Amino acid sequence: MGHWSSGAGSLSSRRSILVRAVLSARGPDGSPAEVEGWGECPAMPEPTYSADYLDGEEQVLERFLVPALLRSGVVRTEDVRSALAGTKGHHPAKASLEGALLDAETRLSGTRTADWLASRSASGGRPRERVPAGVAIGLGGPLGRLVEEVGRRVEEGYRRVKLKIRPGWDREPLAAVRQQWPALVLFADANGAYAALGPEEAAKELAPLSELGLAALEQPLGDDDLVGHARFAELTDLPVCLDEALPSVAALGSALRLGACRVANIKASRMGGYLNALSALDVCTSRGVPAWCGGMVETGVGRAANLALASLPGFSLPGDLSASGRFFAPDIVVPPLVLGPDGDLALPAGAGSGVDLDARLLDRASTRRTWLGA
Numbered sequence: 001m002g003h004w005s006s007g008a009g010s011l012s013s014r015r016s017i018l019v020r021a022v023l024s025a026r027g028p029d030g031s032p033a034e035v036e037g038w039g040e041c042p043a044m045p046e047p048t049y050s051a052d053y054l055d056g057e058e059q060v061l062e063r064f065l066v067p068a069l070l071r072s073g074v075v076r077t078e079d080v081r082s083a084l085a086g087t088k089g090h091h092p093a094k095a096s097l098e099g100a101l102l103d104a105e106t107r108l109s110g111t112r113t114a115d116w117l118a119s120r121s122a123s124g125g126r127p128r129e130r131v132p133a134g135v136a137i138g139l140g141g142p143l144g145r146l147v148e149e150v151g152r153r154v155e156e157g158y159r160r161v162k163l164k165i166r167p168g169w170d171r172e173p174l175a176a177v178r179q180q181w182p183a184l185v186l187f188a189d190a191n192g193a194y195a196a197l198g199p200e201e202a203a204k205e206l207a208p209l210s211e212l213g214l215a216a217l218e219q220p221l222g223d224d225d226l227v228g229h230a231r232f233a234e235l236t237d238l239p240v241c242l243d244e245a246l247p248s249v250a251a252l253g254s255a256l257r258l259g260a261c262r263v264a265n266i267k268a269s270r271m272g273g274y275l276n277a278l279s280a281l282d283v284c285t286s287r288g289v290p291a292w293c294g295g296m297v298e299t300g301v302g303r304a305a306n307l308a309l310a311s312l313p314g315f316s317l318p319g320d321l322s323a324s325g326r327f328f329a330p331d332i333v334v335p336p337l338v339l340g341p342d343g344d345l346a347l348p349a350g351a352g353s354g355v356d357l358d359a360r361l362l363d364r365a366s367t368r369r370t371w372l373g374a
């Protein structure tokens with residue numbers, strides 16, 4: 001993959017955990033049939049975005065989560081959360097198990113994941129067949145190179161760009177991009193990089209961003225600092241958005257009650273699954289809070305599931321949803337997710353997430369496989 005760098009670390013190759021769930025059923029003629037579904041645990045290799053990291057999530061899956069799920073006998077996506085509730089935290093691992101079962105269950109019933117999610121959303125509505133894409137651009141490199149990269153992405157069709165920022169790298173790059181592309185939907189993501197300044201100083205430091213027409217300023221302060229974000233939001237008219245500080249639907253409720261954010265980043269892997277993400281979206285929709293669907297540099301497996309989630313009409317802002325080619329050449333799924341002429345991605349037509357693993361590429365990319373049977 002291409003090099004990726006944020007306030008939470010950098011990546012030039014991507015390891016990930018793919019979870020395969022197999023459901024046994026009866027075919028239309030009564031004969032036994034098996035259907036498989038895939039989920040992805042996109043924790044970072046090091047505990048820099050959150051306390052979770054890939055090897056830790058792998059161990060938690062093997063030692064605690066998969067055995068708990070098998071013991072529970074759960075075969076419905078809606079029951080996964082309660083079956084895993086005995087283990088605290090480890091949201092990316094929990095989301096990958098729920099995601100694999102969701103994919104298998106929807107394939108078994110011939111339903112698209114997007115339709116399945118929409119039918120369970122309190123806000124109703126049908127999925128959008130074309131979902132606005134967005135691209136995030138990492139830290140580092142000279143300003144000229146950043147502007148060139150944004151230019152390339154705009155040319156590819158992206159209408160929404162997110163820049164990673166940190167103290168000393170904020171107003172200048174954002175202003176340079178804004179000057180060149182006045183109509184671009186522009187986000188800035190600090191990944192908590194202003195935490196040491198505290199809310200008052202951070203608000204002063206980031207005040208010049210107010211004139212740049214940002215659609216979201218993401219996570220300026222620490223993960224655990226809702227009160228600090230509420231103070232920050234009092235001192236600024238910037239559209240404060242939270243990511244790391246929203247690990248759960250309850251945290252989202254607290255943040256909105258405190259006034260800690262005006263925009264929400266909803267990520268299934270951070271919130272422990274797609275159904276939690278759906279509940280979070282319903283909270284945002286009912287309160288008129290703009291929301292967008294975040295991502296974690298997933299392979300096509302997680303990305304297709306995120307696309308299904310992001311297709312729900314409650315998401316009013318374009319999310320971290322880029323084409324397969326943004327990070328991976330080639331991606332491990334077929335068909336790859338390709339950017340359309342209007343800067344959007346088409347929802348695949350097939351059941352489940354609508355994409356399939358390329359077995360040859362999966363073989364080539366696999367470093368370890370484990371099967372934990374019932």
Ligand code: MG
Pocket residue numbers: 189191218219243244265
């Ligand atoms: Mg973020």
